[in-house]
Amino acid sequence: MTRVQQKRQYAFVIRQLTAREVKRKYARSYLGVIWSVLNPLLSMAVLSLIFSQLFKRSIENYPIYYLTGYILWQAFTGATTSAMTALADNKALLLRVKFPMGIFILSRAYTALINLAYSLIAYAVMLMVFRIPIKWSVLAAPLIILCLFLFSLGLSYILATAYVFFADIKHLYTVALTLWMYCSAIFYPAEQLNGPIRLVIQINPIYLYISCLRSVVLNGTLFTGTELLRMLLWGILACAAGCFIFNRNKNRIMQRI
């Protein structure tokens, strides 16, 4: 096989694996993939019902404020939690496959990205419903999503490797995610918190991605140079660390599985 053919085959495999994940996710439901659009909307309705009164003064468009954070958060957790078990779930295939086995992790993360694309449909509709004026700065949104994807992918590699050796990591990660979610200022304004927790939120890369997307969409202002640098660094560093850890443990993973 030439290199070009190999690349094409690689893409074909990823498409097939992703198609499977999407089909699987809604295998026994009637509405199927429409749930990817409905879910964020329903969640938005619930949270707005409760919190929009509470944060009336500090947040202008509470539903959109929340929805922006929620879809990014869902993409991140969707990618990492599903990719974590990717190797264990595909045990039978791992032995026969002639591709680097990281492809299973990559395709799960990619599936989350596809799901995010569906959620963005809901998001776009809501932007119109709430009459949010769209500025040119929106064009920078794909860059934010790309950085988030890289970050999620890197973490996915680490989690998937860890999961092969310690299945407990699944439960630990669930707890960690709860904490992480509360530190990402998804449904409350970050400005109202002070002290060390504020610092944690400021460092938190997920909050960085969320707040950048909010400013780009809601305020119509572009993120600063340092913000861009931080977004890229988090993404690239996570990816590099993930690949490094995963590649070093490859043979041990095969022995364990």
Next chain:
Amino acid sequence: MEWQKQTTQLSEPEIEVCDVTMEFRRAKDEAGSVKEFVLRALRRQNRFETFKALDRISFSVEKGEVVGLIGTNGSGKSTLLKIISGALIPTAGQVRVNREKVQLLTLGTGFDPELTGRENVYLNGALTGYTKRFLDRKYKDIVRFAELEGFMEEKVRNYSSGMVSRLGFAIATARNTPEILILDEVLSVGDMFFRKKSEARIQEMIHGGSTVLIVSHATSVIRKNCTKAVWIEKGKLRAVGTAGKVCDVYEKMREGTR
């Protein structure tokens, strides 16, 4: 005798297993959780023991041969297969084989029960290394060979185990180019008619220049299909020779233990 030696030297063996040793490091009563692991690390109780799954195995398979790999459960057959297919790297020794050509077919074919037969053909085919165009062209042949016309839009979870293994076999043998086909316990399932058909297909592939390695613990399968056999027991090479002879010794051993 003299000329026989020469011919074997002339043709490069398709699979050459040289002094392969595989050791697994197992924790003594393994720590199954992080908590346990940390506790033991603190108490320095994480002792490991090495377990030799394969102990200096050497044999070679010539082009066009059908070789049977025989041994009781847990003898190290599957580990050896994983090493030959490149999934595992041995602790010592090496395997010389063109990994691009290796096709491994096992009973757990890796089909997704929630997908339809058609979707599984494409997913599995893609992972096997078939291109989209190849699959589009061969799809009908695969379905016909597996005798699953009319079932392809149905979910695989509704298939019988025979149907699943038929489809797996059909996908793995769809290509006509010479290959190295490794069959792990596949020939002992399915009904008699399909078994005959798949055996015929294997013969066809051998005539086309393919090499086949059949793994089984049933001597009947080995006797019927193989020219040569390799017997592995508890990780050690016990016998290499003609299929009939090796099977005889193997059966004698089994009767002795019974």
